[in-house]
Amino acid sequence: MTMLPLSEVKARLSEIAEEVATTHERVQITKNGREYVVLLAAEDLESIEATLELLADPDAQDRLRQADADIASGEVLDERAVRGLVSRRHHQQSR
Template identity: 40%
Template structure:
């Protein structure tokens, strides 16, 4: 992550935007030598928002904890079992 002054960011905005979108680089932009804003891709921003939403959802967090516990205990399904279950759902939906 680079830190650059806003005057430099203005002069290089097209290049910075390309790097952010293509390479997922981050830039901290300063004003008066103080960190003021971040330049990140929309995809990364949306991903962070989804993560924050998930972390605020107690039911989803409980499901994730249960999944980890099930996995650690070996309570999992084989690929064949998953396929059979999906085929069963497709048959009932048709």
């Protein structure tokens, strides 16, 4: 993570924001030599928030554990089976 003083960020905000949005590298901004705020891509923030939401949901955690157990035991669907399920679900929703 890059660390820049607030004064530099003010002078180069458009350039730095474009770089953050493109590279997804966060920029830690300091004020008076101390940590102040972090600039990160909106897409990355959305991803972090979605992850936190999943981690806070006990049912989602149970489903993830079950999925891991299914994978470990070989209970998985191949591509053809998944496509069939998606197609049937799409057909049911379009009625």
